[in-house]
Every structure is written in C-alpha cells, then in structure tokens.
Amino acid sequence: MTQTEQPHQIEIRNLHASVGDLPILKGVDLIIPRGELHAVMGPNGNGKSTLAKVMVGDPEYTVTDGDILVDGVSILEMEPDERARMGLFLAFQYPVEIPGVTIANFLRLAMQARKEEGEEVSFTEFYGKLQSALKTLDWDESIVERYLNAGFSGGEKKRNEILQMLMLEPTYIIMDETDSGLDVDALKVVANGVNSMRGENLGGLIITHYQRLLDYIVPDRVHIIVDGKVVQSGGPELAKKLDSQGYDWVKELATA
Amino acid sequence: MTINPEVNDINASYEYGWSNPEKYAVKAPKGLRRDVVEMISKAKDEPQWMLDFRLKALDIFNSKPMPEWGADLSGLNLDEIYYYIKPEGFNTRSWDDVPEDVKNTFERLGIPEAERAALAGVGAQYESEMVYHNLKEEWEKLGVVFLSIEDGLKEYPELFREHFATIVPPEDNKFAAINSAVWSGGSFVYVPKGVKVDIPLQTYFRINAESSGQFERTLIIIDEGAQAHYIEGCTAPSYSSDSFHSGVIEIVVKEGARFRYSTIQNWSHNVYNLVTQRAAVYGNGVMEWVDGNLGSKVTMKYPACYLLEDGARGEVLSIAMAGRGQHQDAGAKIVHFAPHTSGSIVSKSISKDSGRSSYRGLVKIYEGAKYAKTNVECDALLLDEEARTDTYPYIEVEEKTARVGHEATVSKINDDQIMYLQSRGLSKDQAAGLIVRGFIEPIAKELPLEYAVELNRLIELEMEGSVG
Known part of the structure; x- marks a missing residue:
C-alpha cells in the first residue's frame, strides 16, 4: 500500500496482553476511525485501563498476541515516545508528579520533540497556543510556572492532562477515566477542552466507568469490555442503558 | 591532547x-x-x-x-x-x-x-x-x-x-x-x-x-x-x-x-x-x-559558616554527582555562637553506576545562642542498583531555646515518571535528564543563568545512556 491509501484509523486486532503471567486482555478487536471518539465502558478490573496502557507502550504490560495498527502501521515494536510522536496521547488516570520541572518548560520540550531536526518551537507558536489552551480550560497563566503535577489536586491534574492534549495536538487520544474524582464543574471544563478539539482530525477512546462524562462528550460509538474482550458495541444509547441497568447483564454476556 | x-x-x-x-x-x-x-x-x-x-x-x-x-x-x-x-x-x-x-x-x-x-x-x-x-x-x-x-x-x-x-x-x-x-x-x-x-x-x-x-x-x-x-x-x-x-x-x-x-x-x-x-x-x-x-x-x-554575632545567617546549598569510581563526601557545617542566628543546609546528591555520595554535616549550637535555628534537608537520588548514598548528620545543641530541623530522603527515578514523560514524546534519556534537572532545580535556580545552564549541561552529559 502507498501512503495515501493507508486507512486513517486505529485498528486493534485480537489483542492479548498480560501483566507478568496474568493475562488481562484476551482478544480485543476494535476499529476507531480518525474523526470518531469511542467510549470504552465496563466493570472495574476487566481490562479497560490495561488497553490504554498497552496502546501507549507501557513496559509493565506484555503483548502476547495480536496487533495494534495506527494508520496502517504496527506500533507494537515502538517505544512510548515514538508512539507519542506518531500522534497518540494518553490522558492518564493517575498523572505523575515531576518536581522541579515547570509545566511551561515541559510543554516546550514535548512540543520540540515533535519537530523535525533543526526546527525550533518559536515563542509565538508556543505562547499563542498556550493562551488559547488556558482560555479553553479557564485557567490562569501562572499555572505553567508550577512544577508538573507537584502538589496538584486530583482535579488540577486532570485539567493539566487536557492542557497537554491541547498543546500537543494529538491525532488519537485515549482518556483513561479522566472523569474519576472530578466534580461537575471540573468535568465540564475537561469536556469543553476535548470538544474544542473534536473534528475529522481527532479520533480516540474515552475510557470510563460511568455515563456522566458521556453527557458532555457524546461518543460516536460505545464498546463494553468484560473479562478482557469487547462483549458488545453500539451507539450512545448503550451507555445510557448501562447507566440505568448497571453492569450485571453485560457480565452475563461474557460468560454466555 | x-x-x-x-x-x-x-x-x-x-x-x-x-x-x-x-x-x-x-x-x-x-x-x-x-x-x-x-x-x-x-x-x-x-x-x-x-x-x-x-x-x-x-x-x-x-x-x-x-x-x-x-x-x-x-x-x-x-x-x-x-x-x-x-x-x-x-x-x-x-x-x-x-x-x-x-x-x-x-x-x-x-x-x-x-x-x-x-x-x-x-x-x-x-x-x-x-x-x-x-x-x-x-x-x-x-x-x-x-x-x-x-x-x-x-x-x-x-x-x-x-x-x-x-x-x-x-x-x-x-x-x-x-x-x-x-x-x-x-x-x-x-x-x-x-x-x-x-x-x-x-x-x-x-x-x-x-x-x-x-x-x-x-x-x-x-x-x-x-x-x-x-x-x-x-x-x-x-x-x-x-x-x-x-x-x-x-x-x-x-x-x-x-x-x-x-x-x-x-x-x-x-x-x-x-x-x-x-x-x-x-x-x-x-x-x-x-x-x-x-x-x-x-x-x-564541608563549607562552614561560623555565626559569630546576633542575627548572622549562613546557608549552604550543595549538589553532588557521583559516577563510576567517584566518591563525593560533601556537606556543611553551621556553628551558632550567638543569639538569633539562623542557618539552612540543602544538600542534593545524584549517584549512578558504582558512584557514592555522602552527606556529612555538622550543626552545632552553643549555649547562649538563644533562639538560634537551622534547618537541614538532604535528598539523595539513586539512578541504579550499584549506586550508593549515606547520610552522616551530626547535631549538637547546647541551647534550650534553639531549634534544629533535619529531613532526609532517598529516592530513585521511578518507571512511572519515565513512562509519563515518554508518553509525551521525550526519549528515555531526555526523560531521565529532565527528572534529574528537576531534582537539582532548587539549587540550579540560585546560580546565574549561564552557570545553571552549564550545570544542567554537565549533568546531561553525565547522564547520557545511564537509564537502561
């Protein structure tokens, strides 16, 4: 295939992955076209977060079978930073604290990492993007002089994930339970940030346990993962059904 | 050459x-x-x-x-x-x-x-x-x-x-x-x-x-x-x-x-x-x-400050990097002879390969140095299993109204930090370098800009290929 014929999508094929000897993903199949956001739901401890971590190359997980193709290219052999430079972005469920490194400094380095050799992130590019991102998130500029996530509240950490997302302009996002621990106001800010990026150049997964976030970021498709497999897929109405009926009926699907 | x-x-x-x-x-x-x-x-x-x-x-x-x-x-x-x-x-x-x-x-x-x-x-x-x-x-x-x-x-x-x-x-x-x-x-x-x-x-x-x-x-x-x-x-x-x-x-x-x-x-x-x-x-x-x-x-x-008269202040900011075959035995001395004197010691060390860094410090407060106070903070960062760090704090206080604080931490670059930064597009080496720079930031920011840049550059040079 030539470059122009590559499908613009993430394709997950029969993905099996383990932590140590413990299998967690047991054959996940998913296609997420660029331009669409898909929700991944399911009971806790069934592989949702594992799927996110495996996609971005967390070395704690071992892929034992299957493949992940981004725009037709297998990424399994790639380091996490190569995947990031291809346009993948994970909003972490538990963002990590890096003391002594300001958000501003970090964002510049991360933007620079995406540039061709010899090409510099200009001040105007950086500052322009930053202003608009902060406005979208309703955040004061002083935040970028603070150390990365150090001493941040849960809500601030999640907001910071979205700030990075806005600055780095990924093509595929994976949001790992970004809604957990957020109050309604913070949830709206986060959703506002994601929605501002939506369009034909953005695809991805929104991993969540609850319907709540999906009231603000309406997914194109909803998939339910139970025991390491996608057991059902549908439209946004599927999320609503989970919300009203709970997860018991899908657990039965998995054992059926 | x-x-x-x-x-x-x-x-x-x-x-x-x-x-x-x-x-x-x-x-x-x-x-x-x-x-x-x-x-x-x-x-x-x-x-x-x-x-x-x-x-x-x-x-x-x-x-x-x-x-x-x-x-x-x-x-x-x-x-x-x-x-x-x-x-x-x-x-x-x-x-x-x-x-x-x-x-x-x-x-x-x-x-x-x-x-x-x-x-x-x-x-x-x-x-x-x-x-x-x-x-x-x-x-x-x-x-x-x-x-x-x-x-x-x-x-x-x-x-x-x-x-x-x-x-x-x-x-x-x-x-x-x-x-x-x-x-x-x-x-x-x-x-x-x-x-x-x-x-x-x-x-x-x-x-x-x-x-x-x-x-x-x-x-x-x-x-x-x-x-x-x-x-x-x-x-x-x-x-x-x-x-x-x-x-x-x-x-x-x-x-x-x-x-x-x-x-x-x-x-x-x-x-x-x-x-x-x-x-x-x-x-x-x-x-x-x-x-x-x-x-x-x-x-x-062990740079020393002898605080001889009322209100004198002494500070020591110390950073050490110990690589293969190196031993950095560094620290500070703050000696209080007079009332209302104050001191601060901040020591940061980074050890890798078989390198060893030790913090050795003395805080001495003589009787009569009323309300003297000193705070000591030592943080050690170990980059691998072979590296070693020790702390030898000596604190001698003869004055009842004096206060001495001491905090020591030992940490390693954790995999979660590396993964987080890598997931944003930084290479493993860049990620480790950035974490180390963050670690020494409290001291680097006290240096004139060109020296802070030089310090960071030297540490990056030492860091190359040090994270597997």
Whole structure:
C-alpha cells in the first residue's frame, strides 16, 4: 500500500496482553476511525485501563498476541515516545508528579520533540497556543510556572492532562477515566477542552466507568469490555442503558 | 591532547581531559619537604612571618594522622605529588601577555569570553600560580580589591595579616596544614563598606601537569553592608596517576554584609579534591555557599559558616554527582555562637553506576545562642542498583531555646515518571535528564543563568545512556 491509501484509523486486532503471567486482555478487536471518539465502558478490573496502557507502550504490560495498527502501521515494536510522536496521547488516570520541572518548560520540550531536526518551537507558536489552551480550560497563566503535577489536586491534574492534549495536538487520544474524582464543574471544563478539539482530525477512546462524562462528550460509538474482550458495541444509547441497568447483564454476556 | 585510554574509559563523558606540553619556569621536586616549602616562600619573596607560618604548618601536617572518618584516601600517595609548579609568565592583567598555550587553554574553557560578557573581574590559575588577574575599572574605582593572593600580601600587608589563617588555622585539619605549608595562588578580595558588586567575580583553576598538586589560598573580606558574589570553576586533564587539589578559602562577612561563594567543581576523575572552606559571619551578615561537586575521584568538602554575632545567617546549598569510581563526601557545617542566628543546609546528591555520595554535616549550637535555628534537608537520588548514598548528620545543641530541623530522603527515578514523560514524546534519556534537572532545580535556580545552564549541561552529559 502507498501512503495515501493507508486507512486513517486505529485498528486493534485480537489483542492479548498480560501483566507478568496474568493475562488481562484476551482478544480485543476494535476499529476507531480518525474523526470518531469511542467510549470504552465496563466493570472495574476487566481490562479497560490495561488497553490504554498497552496502546501507549507501557513496559509493565506484555503483548502476547495480536496487533495494534495506527494508520496502517504496527506500533507494537515502538517505544512510548515514538508512539507519542506518531500522534497518540494518553490522558492518564493517575498523572505523575515531576518536581522541579515547570509545566511551561515541559510543554516546550514535548512540543520540540515533535519537530523535525533543526526546527525550533518559536515563542509565538508556543505562547499563542498556550493562551488559547488556558482560555479553553479557564485557567490562569501562572499555572505553567508550577512544577508538573507537584502538589496538584486530583482535579488540577486532570485539567493539566487536557492542557497537554491541547498543546500537543494529538491525532488519537485515549482518556483513561479522566472523569474519576472530578466534580461537575471540573468535568465540564475537561469536556469543553476535548470538544474544542473534536473534528475529522481527532479520533480516540474515552475510557470510563460511568455515563456522566458521556453527557458532555457524546461518543460516536460505545464498546463494553468484560473479562478482557469487547462483549458488545453500539451507539450512545448503550451507555445510557448501562447507566440505568448497571453492569450485571453485560457480565452475563461474557460468560454466555 | 594527551588522554590515557585507561582513564578515558572511566571518564568517557569528561570533555576537559586534554593537556598542554609541560613548559615551566620552576618545577619543585616531588614530595612535601622542608626545602620545597622554603623554595616556594623564596620564589614569592615573602616576609619572614609567612615563612615561619609555612614551616610551623609543615610540622602540624607531620603531626596529624590522615583522617579515617571520611572517604577512602588510601590511594593518595602524598610523596608522589609535585607541590609547586610555576608556569612561564604569570600574573598579568592582559590576556595578550599570557603564554600562548596557557591562553588557549582558558580560551577553550570560555573564560575571556565570560569575562567580557558578565563578570566584574576574573582570575585564572594555571598549576601553582595565577597567570591572569583583572578587575574591571568601574569596580576598582569604588575601592574594590581583587588581586592574586600574593599581590594581596604585598599590597595590603596589614589587612592581610589581620585576617589570614584566623578562620582556617593550620590546625583545622591535615589538609589545611598542607595548604598552609605550600599554598600558592588564589585570590585576595576586599569589598569596601557599603559597596555592592552586583555582577560576579570569578576565578578559574586549571591543573595541567601530571601528578601535580594545586594549593590555592583565598582570602575574602566583605566589609560592613557590602555585597558580592564570587564564583570558582575548575578542571584538569585526565591522567592515570592521581592529582591533588587542596585549597583553603577564608571569608569574613562583616556586619550587615552579604556574600555568596559558588563553586562548580569539575575536576577530572583522577583528582583528590580535599578542600577547606570556612566563613566568619558577623551581626546580621549573610553568607551563602553554593557548592556543586561534579568531578574529581574523591571530594571531601564541608563549607562552614561560623555565626559569630546576633542575627548572622549562613546557608549552604550543595549538589553532588557521583559516577563510576567517584566518591563525593560533601556537606556543611553551621556553628551558632550567638543569639538569633539562623542557618539552612540543602544538600542534593545524584549517584549512578558504582558512584557514592555522602552527606556529612555538622550543626552545632552553643549555649547562649538563644533562639538560634537551622534547618537541614538532604535528598539523595539513586539512578541504579550499584549506586550508593549515606547520610552522616551530626547535631549538637547546647541551647534550650534553639531549634534544629533535619529531613532526609532517598529516592530513585521511578518507571512511572519515565513512562509519563515518554508518553509525551521525550526519549528515555531526555526523560531521565529532565527528572534529574528537576531534582537539582532548587539549587540550579540560585546560580546565574549561564552557570545553571552549564550545570544542567554537565549533568546531561553525565547522564547520557545511564537509564537502561
């Protein structure tokens, strides 16, 4: 295939992955076209977060079978930073604290990492993007002089994930339970940030346990993962059904 | 370029390891001998009291055992060291008068360029002598004195003798005694009352010859209400045999004065660096030591603040990086003699491969130093399983109203941090480098920008490929 014929999508094929000897993903199949956001739901401890971590190359997980193709290219052999430079972005469920490194400094380095050799992130590019991102998130500029996530509240950490997302302009996002621990106001800010990026150049997964976030970021498709497999897929109405009926009926699907 | 391949191996990232051919006016025979001490004094045309002082110090040296409480010094053979090497042509005020290869050395180290750009004055020591010493005219006009220590003795004999060896007497420790016997080179600084020198003075120390020792002696007097910042840097060629650096720095910070002494020590990894730095601080004066130890084979160095009068303050910010074959035994001393004195010690160390860093510190509060307080914070970062760190805090408090705080942490770069940064597009090395830079940020931000950049650059160089 030539470059122009590559499908613009993430394709997950029969993905099996383990932590140590413990299998967690047991054959996940998913296609997420660029331009669409898909929700991944399911009971806790069934592989949702594992799927996110495996996609971005967390070395704690071992892929034992299957493949992940981004725009037709297998990424399994790639380091996490190569995947990031291809346009993948994970909003972490538990963002990590890096003391002594300001958000501003970090964002510049991360933007620079995406540039061709010899090409510099200009001040105007950086500052322009930053202003608009902060406005979208309703955040004061002083935040970028603070150390990365150090001493941040849960809500601030999640907001910071979205700030990075806005600055780095990924093509595929994976949001790992970004809604957990957020109050309604913070949830709206986060959703506002994601929605501002939506369009034909953005695809991805929104991993969540609850319907709540999906009231603000309406997914194109909803998939339910139970025991390491996608057991059902549908439209946004599927999320609503989970919300009203709970997860018991899908657990039965998995054992059926 | 002379780089011994064997040394180069442990010194792979050291970029200052080249050397010049040896061309010297005087090279004393090896060993710490009475005739060498006399020869140095004669070469400097010193008054009798200084020769007497040197000879007494030699006796004190001979009577003191090697310290056994710190780093391993068994590899240091004091009989195999050249104690005095005088380069051809020295102590000029113009770079044009510095011999070509020596001048090229300092050009290569970026000294004249830094002088033009951002410094009030510059001194450059090559082997045992200052080859260059110059203070910009605007500061000279205000009465600031910035001379080689030898010229200080000649031109300001009374001021010199009033303070010399009062803060670091030869009895202080065995290496202070060596220095007192064979001292040569270093700076003499006087900042008059109320004068604020707002850009740094800098001295750069370069060892060139193999198996040589450098024993500079610096005396700095900051008069009442005055301010200054002094920076020293140092490098040496990489040799398979050991070299020895043992400086003595004495500082007087008078009432209401403020002084900062910053060191970026980047000796090659065959240098024993055993330095004595002490400051006497008077009423409401502030002394700050910023101490960066990146190079050397073994460093033992504990900058001290003697807080002598009410309200005096002493701070030590210390950063050490220990790689393969290195032991950084660094720390601080804060001694409270008077009421309302305060101190702070922040020590950060990074160890990797078989490198070892130790924090060794003393906080002493004498009875009567009412409401004295000092806070100690030591953080160690270990980059791998082989690296080692230790903490030896000594706290002696005789005063009931005094307060001493001590916090120590040991951490490793954790995989989650690396993964997080990598997931944003930074390579593994970049991620580790950034985490280390963050770790030292509290100290780097206290340095002038170009030195902070240099510190970060040196650490990045040391870090290359260190995270698997």
